[in-house]
Amino acid sequence: MSEKLEILPAQQLEQALAIGRLSHAYLLVGGTPEEKLETARRMAAALNCTARREGRACGLCPSCRQVFSGNHPDFHYLEPRGASLKIDQVRKLEIELKLKAFQGRAKVAVLNRVEDLTLEAANCLLKILEEPPPNVYFFFWRPSRMRFYPQFAPVVRSFISPPRGSLLLGGFTGKRS
């Protein structure tokens, strides 16, 4: 299945949030790790901000401060342990995501280097994506437009690839969107 490309600057995510049309999972391709982390944090902050305006986090409330200092209890970051992202890591994340958000708003899960998911872990993640827990948002990262697990195709609406160094985004759709 071919992947439909869609350029979606980070700002558009905030606009999507403002009108209630944020997808529950996005794939961030290219850009630097810092840019991708910044985008994921910006959205985690916006989703949890107590003073959000037009989809943008205020940056000042306690929740925003926690997100931007890397201490928010509902922000989960996962990267490969050793050479791969393993099924026990994904299962542990699944358990955490099924718990109610600590602060009653949204949980955000960031998975770095999703190209390194083991097949087992990818299948486990796919099941989560197909029936995502409420108020959970995923941001997947990978360094370039490499082949992704074909099993993800049915839940991938589009994704982003950067022309040169810029950050592009792609949305996934699941049953909830």
Ligand SMILES: [Zn+2]
């Ligand atoms: Zn805020």
